[in-house]
Amino acid sequence: MTKIGLEIHCQLTNLESKLFCSCKANYREFEINENICPICMGLPGSLPRLNQEAVKKATMIAMALNCTTPDKIAFFRKNYFYPDLPKNFQITQLNIYGDTSIGGTGSIMIGEKKIKIRRIQLEEDPGRLIYEGSSSKNLITLVDYNRAGTPLVEIVTEPDFENPKQVRTFVNIICDLLENLGVSDPGLDGAMRADANVSIEGGNKVEIKNIESFHDLEKAIHFEITRQESLHSRDFQIIQETRHWDEKRKITVSARSKEEDLDYRYFLEGDIPWIIIDSHIKDKLKSKMPESISSKKERYISKFNIPTQVATVLSSDKFYSDLFEKSHSESNAKEIANIITTDLMGLVDTREKREKSKITSTHLKDLADSIQSGKISRTSAKNALYEIVKTGKDLSQIILELDLGNVSDESELLKIIQEVISEEIQAVEHAKSNPQTINYLVGKVMQKTKGKAEPKLTLDLLKKQLG
């Protein structure tokens, strides 16, 4: 049986500052090496100053993943030499001297499958290496320390995954969960990274490092399983090793160095005293945590009678569920859920489009109300939505400008209905004997009005005309 385990690194991108200094956690907007200070550069004499917000947010993540949370946590030094590490050690957490990491064992379900979590730790991100030069001979490595010290939460799972698809489902859940908690924006470049370990039946464990996006994670695992299976089928031994994900060639490559033999000489970070997170603090944090995705989903189903499928989609995405929460009322909830999941999602299906989108909760509320009161048809609503996303104008203005308002003038509608009746003699006969087929005639009226005929009025008038 194939076994896959993950180490997921999530930056807490929504925090104001880095883990040990007041430089920005959101380093992306800076010129190279501009978001730095004596602390995150590890200058002589500087000391780490723990960001208490990061501790709170990481604790929330641990609780959201059903992990145990110890009452006392500690930080350790992981000593190794690398140019992206300003101090040549990383301040991180581990559990070899007792459970001192911010999160202990936990689990989440993906469908029927339980994925166990071994540990959650809070640590500092190193700087970023930039490679320049084409061949290995003139390769130049440059270092950008803007990222150094960014708060990073590492989620370590047990090797409970059996295939890449489960991995994908899991990371999607993790992304949604982090976004819902408001701790991170998983869509930001480099915000979510992963290492994976993969072993097939009868083979050794292989670690894949440096997978810089979740998009590549599934590919890397898939590649690695195929590689191992192909070796195995030819009776080659699968050696235990560390491999790197080559994102250009989309293959894993042996790391060659004996990274797995590195001795990190872990010991307690004396510059950060033990941190007490007692039940009082935990209760307070719990009360501040936003409603979980599953609880939202259940509420949508039970309170508004929204179909399970729609509720699942709506609740798992913070962007949409926030819009929904702000716009819905008891009476229009279902309509709004529909607008979001059938129309809006298609219009803003990428991060860029979402960021550009001008839609607000007021727009959604107006749209739903106008549909329900018969002011505009669903088709027109869809057109209006397109304009709203693009321009952000008021719905009333858009209806005027694009002439999207329903034809609800009785005499005008009657004229069109009579036209239809005269053209569709056979259908009229059918409708008379079988009232259910009247919808065909309604459709014809809609065609002539380009979808703007007020549906209820049209039906009433038609029925009257047919006697």
Added chain:
Amino acid sequence: MNLKISALEFVQEVKNGNISAEDFVAKTLERIQSVDDKLHAFLSVNEEAVDKAQKIDKKVKSGDKVGACFGMPISIKDNMCIKDSKTTCASKMLENFVAPYDATVITKLKEQDAVFIGKVNLDEFAMGLTTEFSAFGPSKNPWNLDYVPGGSSGGSAVSVSAFECIASLGSDTGGSVRNPASFCSIVGYKPTYGLISRYGLISYSNSIEQIGPLTRTVKDAAFMLNIISGLDVNDNTTRDNKNEDYLSEIDSGIVGKKIGIIQEMVGDGIDPAVLSATKDAIVKLEGLGAICEEVSIDMVKYSVAAYYTITATEAGSNLARYDNLRYGYDFSVEGYEFNSYISKARKNFGPEVIRRMIIGGFVPSAGQAGKYFLKAMKVKSKLTKEVDEVFKKYDLLIAPTVPILPFKIGEKIDDPVSLFLIDINTVTANLTGKPAISLPFVISNGLPIGIQLLADSMQDKLLLQAAYALEQTVTLPEVPI
């Protein structure tokens, strides 16, 4: 002008208009010019010191608010960062490092109108107890130029002792303030761990070291402590002392206080002169109304081994960043070819730093940690427990600061183990985080002997009261330079 006055006397004289800070600082610079060729306390002298003092004088004259130091010239051990000035740690590795920020203690002293007269010598990265491991040459003991001044804050002790400044800041990892204070016959204070912010002190062994003042009198130490102690957001290990005033009630006396004489620190290997000085001190303390009893702290005999294991481990990590990529001589704008670079990575370190980094790489490594590092941590926690127990019965502890007299330059440099063992009486305060003070007590055949007192954590005020009481019973000759 008399340079041989205490910090409190200086403040009084400037306040009363009897002297100006500018004159005093100028004279102090002259003194440095005339004696430091022989002593080598200073690694750099602050060219702007006189200007700074002049500005403070103006404030005094115009009646503006003046900080508590009134332009007092203070020397700073060269492992603390002063913005825009070189901070070398007496190492080739940091020979050209200009700190871009102030250490918290520096900020606090600046706010109180201190004048930094210069940066003073130390053993490279504060590793050593003679200053012989300074990459820029040893300092000399003002009591006898052939002798070591102690260390690692040797430059601090020399500069205070030889009147090249009024007070100094040193750092004490295993005795580095108290040892040179003892060897140079001045007061050296190592406060409770966490009482003074370490932000801007270049780490050697961060879990046990503290900044501490070196002064002429106990009152001066209390005065300095008032300025530089307290909670600091930049150092998570600092403790809130609620703005304690260490000067007030310093003359409370020690009637009825119980003092334990640490047996493990007055036993084998102690110089007879040091032992006899310790006995004298005990008699004097009893004369002041204290009750002195012998006490045993068994773990002390393992303390030096534990100390060197822990400090080497932390040093190996703290100094890992000095890898010649970011600091050091061979900086080339073209960069390095990675593999050829590795062989040069540590070449700007001196022998003692390299020795400790090698030990520091070994003792916590996989397969060795259980035998060395973890065992040392156990000794540390057992020792702390024992000392905590002792402080349930005693208010203070006493022992000589150093079991031997100052020795000649070059005498022990080739025997690191015998050098290590000299720390036996000082490392306990560091490993347990307790405050300790070295008080100049007697000059024996021209060489100073210091007496050490220890108190429980956050009992710094009591410790200073006791040291002050004992100090009043002592008269010492003037330094012969």
